[in-house]
Amino acid sequence: MHTMLTKERERLPVRVDVATPAGSARRARRRIRPSTLFALAPMAVVVGVVYLGAMAWTVRLSTTSSKLLPTYDFVGLDQYERLFANARFLVSLQNMVVFGVLFIAACLVLGFLLAVLIDQRVKAEGLLRTIYLYPHALSFIVTGLAWQWFLNPELGLQRAVREAGFESFAFAWLADGETALYALVLAGVWQSSGLVMVILLAGLRGVDPDLWKAARVDGIPAWRYYLSIVLPLIGPMIVTATVLLAIAVVKLYDLVVAMTKGGPGIATEVPAKFVMDHLFERANVGLGTAAATVMLVTVLAVLTPWLYARYGSTSGRPA
Amino acid sequence: MRSLKRAALAACAASAITLAAYTPAVAxxxxxxxxxxxxxxxxxxxxxxxxxxxxxxxxxxxxxxxxxxxxxxxxxxxxxxxxxxxxxxxxxxxxxxxxxxxxxxxxxxxxxxxxxxxxxxxxxxxxxxxxxxxxxxxxxxxGQNWMFYNNAVLEEAGVAPPQTWEDVLAAAEKIEAAGKIPFAQGGEPWQERTLFNAVLAGHGGPELYDRLYAQNDVAALDTEEFRAVADVFGRLRAIVDEGSPGRSWNETTNLVVTGRAAMQLMGDWAKGEFLAAGQTPGEEYGCALVGANEALIIxxxxxxxxxxxxxxxxxxxxxxxxxxxxxxxxxxxxxxxxxxxxxxxxxxxxxxxxxxxxxxxxxxxxxQVPQVNLVASSDLVGAVDDVITQYWNDPSMDADAFVARFREAMEIAG
The missing domain is CATH 3.40.190.10 (Periplasmic binding protein-like II)
Incomplete structure (x- = not known):
């Protein structure tokens, strides 16, 4: 009973955003004051005009034949036809999915393990935490360049090991179209798993230590304790980390530019780079905005079910 | 407190002076x-x-x-x-x-x-x-299509400065046997395009180049000359080192400067890298326009x-x-x-x-051959870039597939 209570107490502050039955009843009774509306107005205008306006403009431009400068004719879905006949764009979409799955999974697993490790009251915790979080303070450009040098077969690791006497050593992920994408995942995970660690560590610190004692008394092994008790408790933290990582996946651009420039060939092209190249370098605003629209639709397709599960149902807490 | 106020006043005065200095309309x-x-x-x-x-x-x-x-x-x-x-x-x-x-x-x-x-x-x-x-x-x-070569490396391998693209391919074997990189290429799309266009102008000739880019003549793809260009370009893939993908042009030039590689094809701005290393054209390194046509892409x-x-x-x-x-x-x-x-x-x-x-x-x-951007739209140049880089980086892609993709790109973006 005691543990049940602490569990309930623990959960509430963590899940403030969850619409509990009590919460929604309170909300229904509360009236929106004019001052609240007034305070929210500037943000609403920014969202409406800048974000939604720019989105609508982008979608509109994707139905025109715009090249360097926007024109406002109407060519229907011509740009989309060209887009989905374009080998490079299709490869880009596929790369985003492969990168996304591997990157998010690896970051979550590694970040969780690091967080658990640090949660063992190790010595020099502050130092370790800083070291693991440090990569995240670097921009993707710096990360990409550093890894590009490190993985370059003629300059980096491969050469160093060969010069040390191991002539047959081969590690040339970046030079091979089949493996270059995994090199990107490697660099991305190196950069972002520290962030996941910090978020999950905050979650771990919110777990009642009594739970651990109770588990010890019952003779539950440590791995089982973390898997079956702690993981469900820090669920909201995992969702937060996943959303942050997913946004990084869709936005993925600078890491690719710094590390591979989309190569070898088109092996590591991503949609954001396709959009940038066509909007600017190739002076093809129509095709670029069509690709941007496809990205928008992709994001909505992923987010809508999640938003619906989270805020759409009034019946209570999501899984 | 007073010193703070004074500092603020001074800052105001300073910015006023700066503003005043800017405002007079200089004709x-x-x-x-x-x-x-x-x-x-x-x-x-x-x-x-x-x-x-x-x-x-x-x-x-x-x-x-x-x-x-x-x-x-x-x-x-x-x-x-x-x-x-x-x-x-x-x-x-x-x-x-x-x-x-x-x-x-x-x-x-x-x-x-x-x-x-x-x-x-x-x-x-x-x-x-x-x-x-x-x-x-x-x-x-x-000039966009200069072949820069390291004289010492060529001598050591016992080959003469290349005159044609076949020379380049033939020299590569000997240079490789001498333990050097025959042909240094930076693996970025624009560098691959530079190389392809150099082969196109040098091996295929200015006329073919003009038909393709200036006149958008898709039929030019069916000529024997274009086939030969696609073929030579494809064979060049084999004489490049594996550090090529993603390498910038100046890092690549540096391989030739330091004698780790024999040749690089690049625009004349690469001279700056040789100059910075204290080298003089005609002595430590040379430059040549490769191909029977001696075309210079400008x-x-x-x-x-x-x-x-x-x-x-x-x-x-x-x-x-x-x-x-x-x-x-x-x-x-x-x-x-x-x-x-x-x-x-x-x-x-x-x-x-x-x-x-x-x-x-x-x-x-x-x-004189104009650089592609002079005659073709950015859209066409970009679409062709995608095709060139796929061919260059995929050893399993043959010349037929390359010509077919090139045709698609010209028909869509031309």
């Missing part, structure tokens, strides 16, 4: 957007700045790193109504749409007074004209002048055009930049061996 003030930010480039630009200021103007420098960034910023400012006095483009069709939109001032008066049409290559006259009037001042000619930079009603700005624009095109500025600027003067009436005998060789080839119009 010939010119804000110029460009992307010449590297050491050598900005040193070259100073040759224009000093001459413009000596003529009574005030140069306001807006340097933005990266050609794409600078052009985007410039176009945004023109469209947004805050146009600079002048901005840089590459010689070619990049600014065509801006001119078509009525956003640029022509400089026809200056150009016809100076007799520009008789002094610059015909392809350049086309590239700076819109609707028969000249809109841009060309400032340099960059490109360069131009400045355009956004439309304005302001008389003072208009005068500043004309003065900029005059200064940049003057013979003295042309020689001084191009000496530092590593390119060739754009006008044919200047004395190039003081320039280096490669530049003199370039100027010699330039005297025969049949050997």
């Amino acid at each position: 010939q003030e010119a804000e110029v957007i460009h992307w010449w930010t590297s050491g050598g480039e900005s040193a070259a630009l100073q040759e224009f700045v000093s001459r413009f200021e000596a003529a009574g103007g005030t140069w306001v420098d807006t340097a933005i790193a990266g050609g794409t960034n600078a052009r985007t910023a410039g176009i945004n400012r023109i469209v947004g109504g805050d146009a600079p006095t002048a901005m840089q483009f590459n010689t070619g069709r990049q600014f065509e749409e801006v001119a078509a939109g009525g956003l640029l001032n022509d400089i026809e008066a200056v150009a016809s007074r100076g007799g520009w049409r008789d002094l610059i290559p015909a392809s350049f006259v086309d590239a700076i004209s819109y609707d028969g009037e000249i809109y841009a001042v060309p400032v340099n000619i960059h 490109g360069g930079d131009v400045f355009v002048f956004p439309a304005t009603d302001d008389e003072a700005q208009r005068a500043a624009q004309e003065m900029l055009a005059e200064v940049m095109f003057s013979p003295e500025a042309q020689i001084a600027f191009n000496n530092v930049k590593g390119s060739i003067p754009v006008r044919s009436d200047v004395d190039v005998s003081g320039m280096d061996a490669c530049a003199q060789r370039g100027a010699e080839v330039m005297s025969d119009p049949a050997k």
Whole structure:
């Protein structure tokens, strides 16, 4: 009973955003004051005009034949036809999915393990935490360049090991179209798993230590304790980390530019780079905005079910 | 507390003075957007700045790193109504749409007074004209298809400097046997395009090049010459080192400078890297135009002048055009930049061996080939880039597939 209570107490502050039955009843009774509306107005205008306006403009431009400068004719879905006949764009979409799955999974697993490790009251915790979080303070450009040098077969690791006497050593992920994408995942995970660690560590610190004692008394092994008790408790933290990582996946651009420039060939092209190249370098605003629209639709397709599960149902807490 | 107040007052006074210093309207003030930010480039630009200021103007420098960034910023400012006095483009069709939109001032008066049409290559006259009037001042000619080679490495391998692309392929075996990288190539799409176009102009000839890019003649893809180009380009894939993908051009040049690689194909700006290492053309390294046709692919930079009603700005624009095109500025600027003067009436005998060789080839119009951006739209160049880079990086792709994809790209984007 005691543990049940602490569990309930623990959960509430963590899940403030969850619409509990009590919460929604309170909300229904509360009236929106004019001052609240007034305070929210500037943000609403920014969202409406800048974000939604720019989105609508982008979608509109994707139905025109715009090249360097926007024109406002109407060519229907011509740009989309060209887009989905374009080998490079299709490869880009596929790369985003492969990168996304591997990157998010690896970051979550590694970040969780690091967080658990640090949660063992190790010595020099502050130092370790800083070291693991440090990569995240670097921009993707710096990360990409550093890894590009490190993985370059003629300059980096491969050469160093060969010069040390191991002539047959081969590690040339970046030079091979089949493996270059995994090199990107490697660099991305190196950069972002520290962030996941910090978020999950905050979650771990919110777990009642009594739970651990109770588990010890019952003779539950440590791995089982973390898997079956702690993981469900820090669920909201995992969702937060996943959303942050997913946004990084869709936005993925600078890491690719710094590390591979989309190569070898088109092996590591991503949609954001396709959009940038066509909007600017190739002076093809129509095709670029069509690709941007496809990205928008992709994001909505992923987010809508999640938003619906989270805020759409009034019946209570999501899984 | 009092010292804080005094500091604040001082800061106000200082900014007031700075503002006051800025406000007097200098008659010939010119804000110029460009992307010449590297050491050598900005040193070259100073040759224009000093001459413009000596003529009574005030140069306001807006340097933005990266050609794409600078052009985007410039176009945004023109469209947004805050146009600079002048901005840089590459010689070619990049600014065509801006001119078509009525956003640029022509400089026809200056150009016809100076007799520009008789002094610059015909392809350049086309590239700076819109609707028969000249809109841009060309400032340099960059040769884009020089084969740079390390003399010591070639000697050690026992091969002569290559004359044709078959020579390059034959020499590669011996160089590889000598333990060096035969052909250093930077694996970025634009570098792969540079190489492909060099093979196209050198092995296929200027006529084929023209049919393909200038006339958009899809039938040119069915010729035996194009087949041979695709074939040679495909075979070059095998003589490149595995560090190539993603490598920048200057890192690649450095392999030749240090003698780890024998050859690199690059534009004449690569001379700057050799120069920085204290090497001289004709001694430590050489330069050649590979291919029976001796074609020189030329490109360069131009400045355009956004439309304005302001008389003072208009005068500043004309003065900029005059200064940049003057013979003295042309020689001084191009000496530092590593390119060739754009006008044919200047004395190039003081320039280096490669530049003199370039100027010699330039005297025969049949050997001049305009860089793709001069004749083809950015859209077509980009679509072709995608095809070239796929072929170059996929050893399993054969020449047939390459020709087929090339055809698709031309039909969609041409």
